[in-house]
Amino acid sequence: MAAGPPPSAAKGYGPNQFVSLPAELDPADYDASPEKRPQLKRQYQLQLNSPNPPTVIEDPALLRWVHAKTLNVYPTFRPTRQTSFRGALFAIGPILFWMAAFKIERVS
Secondary structure (H helix, E strand, C coil), rough: CCCCCCHHHHHCCCCCCCCCHHHHHHHHHHHHCHHHHHHHHHHHHHHHHHCCCCCCCCCHHHHHHHHHHHCCCCCCCCCCCCHHHHHHHHHHHHHHHHHHHHHHHCCC
């Protein structure tokens, strides 16, 4: 006998002890029930295949993915030696390079 659908990945996600759960990832907003998923899929497919489609078709799952991938970087950022070195290299490196280039050009 089948035990039913496995729990979604959203059920296992929770706030960290160091970082609170972002409002955009509230399970009440994005965790669709098995009954609601076919309705959302049908609504998206109707918008996608409409003869007069809207200018922008918003897919809620894609919006959440983009937010998690690009806008939600700093709550999970951890400063380490490597990131500190890279930050210094990219901030101070170009300045030192151009100082040396101008000094060499001025001397010669």
